[in-house]
Amino acid sequence: MRLDIDVRKKQGDFVFHARFCLNGDRIGLFGPSGSGKSTLMHLIAGLRRPDHGHIRLDETVLFDSSMQINLPPEKRRVGVVFQHSHLFPHMSVRRNLFYGWKRTPEQERLVNADAIIEILNLGHLLDRGVNMLSGGERQRVALGRSVLTCPRLILMDEPLTGLDEELKSHIIPYLGRVFCQFGIPLLFISHSLLEMRLMTEQVLLVENGLAERIMATEELAQSSWGTPRQGYANLLRLGKPTAHGDLWAYNWGGQRLILTEQGENEENVFELDAREILLFKRHPEATSARNLLPCTVRKIFTVGNRVRLELACGTARLIAQIVPDSVRELDIVEGRELVAAIKASAFRRLI
Template sequence: MLFEVDVEKKIGDFSLQVAFDLSEKRCGIFGPSGSGKSTLMHILAGLLKPDKGKIILDGVPLFDQANKINLSPQERRIGVVFQHAHLFPHMNVRRNLLYGWRRTPIQERRSTPETIIKVLNLEHLMERGVNSLSGGERQRVALGRTVLSCPRLILMDEPLTGLDQDLKFQIIPYLRNVLDQFEIPLLFISHSLQEIRLMTDEVLVFEKGRLQQRLAVEDLARRRLVSGSRGYANLLHLPSPQAHGDLWSYRWGGTELILVDPGGGGDNLFELGARDITLFKQHPVATSARNLLPCRVSDVFGDGNRIGVELACNGGHLISQIVPESVRELDIRKGTEVVAVIKASAFRRLY
């Protein structure tokens, strides 16, 4: 996919002026409310006409002010998953799901309703009215509806905002699954760094209608360790665990992690706060923490009173956040050997 965007739009006092080219399969648009994310999404989908500029998807102009081209949303074939699902209230789940599918020319159809229904686990909901669905179910139906319209690109406008934490993490694997399986490029709009990290690889950072930065998601997360108040969260994909006394042992790279959480079968995603990793110069004699990982410092970043330390631990990487005084005392620099100490209860399971 190659998506070239260069548009300007003025709405009252607000002006949006952005230009970017995208080739990544999964890209995030990140920024606070009012930064122009939703306006941009409406422009890309064809629901709002820009004042000038052009939008080109894989060589096909969707909007080109100079040549007076402005394809309607139905001609653009760009799918949108809205924040509030917008399921048609007078139709049941089945009719909602098939709305776009029935309007897609046969030669353009890439997925089948049966597969989508299965991937999104909607079998038991098909005949239900949409008003009786839970928030998570509604978003799954909305996602299925959009994927079934076989779009060339999917825009998601804060699809997880408004869902509670548990639901959010229940849906993310579905989202990723569907997009992987049907190879649909994604533009994911959110003001949550966590969602952006879970869903995308590259991110465009917006502020006040302008594109501020464009960087890898991981870099954005590390920068926020330094500037943000929330700190950095390590995301660890761990396979099914084995019992270890009354705790659980997970394989992670070439080592084992001991956790309190029993997890589930298959892939588990855990969050580990950078502040929950304590560094020791030498292996402590005894400690209540269950995880003692010998690591080598591979990077030190940040300034001020928050320092991020990247640790290479036998095949895996972790980031620990410490203060400058500790950096001096432990003589932390690239190549220093340290022991990372993590409590078994410090890991929080996302899904």
């Protein structure tokens, strides 16, 4: 997807300006509340009209003030999933799902309805009233309804806000499967850095009414290192495990990780705090840690009285956090070979 935007919009005393060109399929809009993220979403979807400028999605001009073009929302083929699902309360799940599908011309129905229902695990809910659904089920129906309009782009505005961590851990895999299988580009709006890292590959920063800075999602995560008290969590995407006594073994970066938790998905995402990684000059004779990983120091970052190290572990990367005294005692420099020790219980499953 290519999204080319240069627009301005004044709302009372708030002036919003977006000027960027994005290429990609998993893009985030990141910024604090009130910065203009939702304003940009409404402008792209056609729910608000810019004062002037242009919005182009691939080869289609959605808005251009100089050419007097302003496609109505139903002509843009841009799906929207809001923080609150906005389902039709008088309709069943089935009727909600197929509301947009029936209004989409047959030649544009590129998404298989049965496949969407299966992927989102909605088959047993089709005849249920939407008022009888849980929060997670409502969001899955809202996503399915949006996908079944066969959009060229889906906008998701804080779709996980208000859901507890367990619900989020269930919904995120559904999102991943839908966008992967059907190849629909995603613009994901959130102020949660963790959600950004789980859902996107690059991020457009929205700050004080201005949207123009683009960076890789992991670059955004590492930019928080300028604050000494800001921690860092490694996100590890692991496949299905095999039993290892009472524990579980995963392949990662050409090495084996031993964890206490069993992942249940084809891809499982675990969080590992950078402070949970202990470093040794050489392989320790004995330790309670189940993971002893040979690694090489690639980069060193110093922030106040914290030092973060980028470690190459096989083909994968880890960030470890230590104090300056440890750097001196271990004689750590770029290129130094170390052993990283990690307890099996240090990993927290997110998905």
